Amino acid sequence: MGLLVELQKRIPDGWFLRRLLPAVLFVVVATVGGGQLGQRHWDDLGLARERIAGALRWSGGMSGDGVASLVLVGVAAVGAAFAVPFAGGAIGALASGAWPWWLMPLGRRLTAWRVRRWAPPEETGRRAVRARAAGRQLRADRLDARRARTGPAEPGSPTWSGDRFRATEAQVRAETGTDVASEWTRLLLALPDAPRAALSEARDAYDAACEALAWSIAFTVLGAWWWPAAPLGVVVGLASWRSLRGAVGALCRTTEAVFAMRHTGPPSPPPQP
Template sequence: MNAFLGELGRRLAERWVTLLLLPGALFVAVVTVASVLGHGRALDLSQLSTWIDGLAGAPGAGRTGIVVLVAAGALAAAAGAGLAAAALGEGVALLWAAEGRRGPGRWLAGRRRERWRRAYEEVVAARRAVALSAVPPHGADPEARARMRAALERCRRICPVPADRPTWIGDRLRAADLRVHHAYRVDLGALWPRLWLALPDPARAELTEAYAAYRASARLTGWGLMYLLVALWWWPAGVVAVVTLATAWVRARGAAQALADLVEGAVDLYGREVATALGVLPAEDGLDRTSGDAVSALLRKDEALHPAPEARTGVPGPAGQADLA
């Protein structure tokens, strides 16, 4: 056990250095350069060299105590910057998944809904054109089928389901929940903790890695925002900020896509095992909408929506109550 704890501590220390301390040290260096050069001499390396020489020649610069204090201060500043970037990353992840019911989020969500609606109208029109061009025995016009595939791809690029979130990432993560519910009538939020216990180690590792990549992209966005702040005093930091933010957004989209696909795949491949373990489904049967509805009712333990037969009084409930599963 001691060896295990020691190895765990070593790995955590390595991750802390890689994820927070080293990027934090780079950020502190950029802030230092920004404070010395400013906008007026943004690329004046001779000015920076003169400043460094002045520090090296200052009285007491070579004393051990001064060196230790400066090193400790630099490490503390780097660690603080890393923690600030991590905190900003948490906020960014929340914004990506926000529902957008008020303020700018509401406007962005409405804009995405309109884009998806127009794209879907193109899909409907393309399908109609394919149906009208179908002439037996040759089938539909190849050009019409190509236009339909292109329209479908444009619609899917916006969102696999009707768009309803301010960001592409929020819609893609939401789409995983809706697609699972549409296929199996399963409440993914209630199923997931039990499904995680049923997953084999390789599947857990894949999901953990995908989630870590998603969080890392949010943290990288936090770094980009911090560099954007430094750009107020030193314009080259703005270039770094733009590149960092663009890279973070591309990575975040890829990570969100991979994470959503893996979540759906986990339900497809191992949802039946949860239903079987709960006694809802025979071992030889596959998960379907009927068994998925029963799994959701059991896992939510919601007697208000799914009363036991002996608890029913015969008085009809609210309209549509049985469909809330």
């Protein structure tokens, strides 16, 4: 017990809540739903309770099979918790537009498709006004939402996030003459605590959204063995995608503000009366 308490003290809360608990949930769902129930008995709660009770049955002490089952579940959960940051990192690289060379043909097709669908925000706004005047309120609302998330420049990346990151890099370069990628580490080392914490929190939110997308993909794939996992994965994926867009916007705004503050100096305090 003392070892568990000490381990809990040393495990960061973010790692425990963001990685270990989802990993335990995924392994349990995969074991019970995909491994025991399957598609034929997907809603048989009695069978699920029976299999779980059989794995945890005590008879004057835990049996060898029960201990082995718990060890396997624990190893699988910890392994998934350590693997998800790598999957999240891969999703983060794709979201930022940094695609590997062997995916660039697909990336170029996606970029061309986004260019064909792109329209200047001003044109989209005029179409929304015309739709509202014609009484098509739902279409007008959809066009307003599209105008709000459309960048002013033509897409140059396979993803919206990649365009947003490149716009931030271009703005920082135009305002301060510095390159975000080459100056990032030096900036973190030289910043005061408050700006560094803001940048770290914004980047952590981006990483968390990418890891949530990784979990959504895992649950969706698990639906091939137990279909209720697929709708769960889709719902988590939609929520994670919205979180990712918000995290990208917050990270870009924070980066722009920090580089501008670093270039011009901190704002002067208001004059005392």
